[in-house]
Amino acid sequence: MKNALTVQAAEKSDISAIHKLLSIYAEKQIVLPRSEADIEYYLGNFVVARLDEELCGCCAVRDFGGDLLEVRSLVVAPRLEGKxxxxALVEAIIAGLKVKRKKFCLFALTxxxxxxxxLGFHPAVKEMFPQKIWTDCANCPKKDHCDEQALIFQYDGE
Ligand SMILES: CC(C)(COP(=O)(O)OP(=O)(O)OC[C@H]1O[C@@H](n2cnc3c(N)ncnc32)[C@H](O)[C@@H]1OP(=O)(O)O)[C@@H](O)C(=O)NCCC(=O)NCCS
Known part of the structure; x- marks a missing residue:
C-alpha cells in the first residue's frame, strides 16, 4: 500500500539505517552522534518509523530514574520532514510511557x-536536569556555548 506509515520498536536489522539517519544530523551538530554499538546496546529504547517499509525516522527515550526521561535521537529523513x-514518533514514545507509568516528566533539549x-511540551530551564548536564553534556562539543532550549511534557495520570 502507498504511503503507509508505521511506528514500531526498533529491531536489530534497523541498526545500520538508524545510524545513517542520525549521522546526517550529527554532522550538523543537531543531535549527538551515536555509534552502531551504542545504538545496539540501547536498541530497546528506540522506536522507528517506516513509510512503505523504508525506515524514515527514529526516536529514543532515556530513563534517568525518578520518573525523569529524555526524548533523544529524534530524526526524520530530510526529504520527508513536515509530513x-x-x-508519530514522539506520540508513540509518550503512549508507551503512559502504559507503563502513572506519572513521568519527559524532556527534550532542542x-x-x-x-x-x-506536541504539548512547555519551556523549562536546563538546570532542572542535572543528570543530563553531567553526562551527555559533559562530552558535547557545544557544552560551553549550548544554545538548545529545554522543554518538558508532564504526565500525572490524567
Ligand atoms: C524535528 C523533526 C523530528 C520534526 O519531524 P517532522 O516529521 O518534520 O515534524 P511533523 O511533520 O511531525 O510536525 C508535527 C507538528 O509540528 C509542527 N512543526 C514542526 N516544526 C515546527 C517548527 N519549527 N515550528 C512550529 N511548528 C513546527 C508541524 O507543523 C506539525 O504541526 P501539525 O501536526 O499541527 O500539522 C524533524 O524536522 C527533524 O528530524 N529535524 C532534524 C533533527 C532534529 O532537530 N531533531 C530534534 C532533536 S531533539
Whole structure:
C-alpha cells in the first residue's frame, strides 16, 4: 500500500539505517552522534518509523530514574520532514510511557521548540536536569556555548 506509515520498536536489522539517519544530523551538530554499538546496546529504547517499509525516522527515550526521561535521537529523513512522522514518533514514545507509568516528566533539549510545543511540551530551564548536564553534556562539543532550549511534557495520570 502507498504511503503507509508505521511506528514500531526498533529491531536489530534497523541498526545500520538508524545510524545513517542520525549521522546526517550529527554532522550538523543537531543531535549527538551515536555509534552502531551504542545504538545496539540501547536498541530497546528506540522506536522507528517506516513509510512503505523504508525506515524514515527514529526516536529514543532515556530513563534517568525518578520518573525523569529524555526524548533523544529524534530524526526524520530530510526529504520527508513536515509530513507528521516526527509527531508519530514522539506520540508513540509518550503512549508507551503512559502504559507503563502513572506519572513521568519527559524532556527534550532542542532547536525545534515549535515542533515540541505543538506536541504539548512547555519551556523549562536546563538546570532542572542535572543528570543530563553531567553526562551527555559533559562530552558535547557545544557544552560551553549550548544554545538548545529545554522543554518538558508532564504526565500525572490524567
Ligand atoms: C524535528 C523533526 C523530528 C520534526 O519531524 P517532522 O516529521 O518534520 O515534524 P511533523 O511533520 O511531525 O510536525 C508535527 C507538528 O509540528 C509542527 N512543526 C514542526 N516544526 C515546527 C517548527 N519549527 N515550528 C512550529 N511548528 C513546527 C508541524 O507543523 C506539525 O504541526 P501539525 O501536526 O499541527 O500539522 C524533524 O524536522 C527533524 O528530524 N529535524 C532534524 C533533527 C532534529 O532537530 N531533531 C530534534 C532533536 S531533539
Amino acid at each position: 507528521g512522522i516526527g509527531r 532547536y525545534r521548540t515549535g515542533f515540541f510545543r505543538k
